[in-house]
Amino acid sequence: MNLQHWISLFTEQVRQTSIAEWIAVAFAVTEVLLARKNKILLYPAGIISTLITSYLMFSVLLYAESLLNLYYLVMSIYGWMHWVKKKHEPPVPVSYTTRKEWNIVIAIVAGGWLTLYLALKHFTPSTTPVWDSWVSCTAWAGMWLLAKRKVENWVLLNISNLFAVPLLFHKELPLMACLTIFLFIVAIAGFFDWKKMVVRNNLPSSGSFSGEPASA
Structure with missing residues (x-):
């Protein structure tokens, strides 16, 4: 397919995009930008985006994708609770993934x-079960590390993004592919920002964690 085809397809998709889809995309972008800044409001933004996306996927009969978004919803709620500063307890600091946590990731x-x-292969008409499954499972692991406030969450999320971009173009969804490219770029910046947070947290003069997870 030539460039003109993709431009035409992209323009047509933008014209046909529903308000619900735009809202879901807007909150998804908001979520990743807030995550980069280590702000707890990333979770309510993510929950809104996930709920709308799950509904949209269900409405077009993409039941597996709808269920995956429900997983993201559960992880967002878990992460929100995990990040909240409890009374008389320090907030959860940004840190590197331990060997035990890497085993869980694997x-x-x-x-x-x-x-x-197996589910996509035997119970759905999916034409890309291997690729689709890989994009989803790496995103699962990334979300778990994000909830734990681990620097490497950005690595797992970007592995998912890296494979998602060509998959979305293959499925002729250029708008979502462009969004994923944007998220990929932001995740790179987020990775280096979080590494700097770890350095600051470990400075002798820094005292307790300064990420202020409960701030806006």
Whole structure:
């Protein structure tokens, strides 16, 4: 397909995009920008985006994608609760992933990929079960690390984004592909921002964590 085709397809998709889709995209962008700044409001933004996206996927009979978004909803609620500063307790600091947590990440990716692949292969008319499953399971692991406030969450999320972009173009969804490219770029910046937070937190003069997770 030539460039003119993609420009025409992109323009047509923009014209046909519903208000609900625009709202979902807007809150998804807001979520990742707030995540980069280590702000707890990323979670309510993500919850709104996830609820709308889940409804949209269900309405077009993409039941597996709808269920995946419900997983994101659960992880967003869990992450929100995990980030909230409890009374008389310090907030959860940004940190690097431990060996034990990496084992969990590997289990999420491997188990999630196998489960999704088998489900898509045998119970749906999916034409890209291997690729689709990989994009989803790496995003699952990234969301879990985000909830734990681990620097490497950006790495897992960008692995998912990296494979999602060509998949979305293959499915002739250029608008969503462009959004994913934007999220990929922001995630790179977020990775380096969070690394700087870890350095600041470990300085002798820094005292307790300064990320202020409950701030807006």
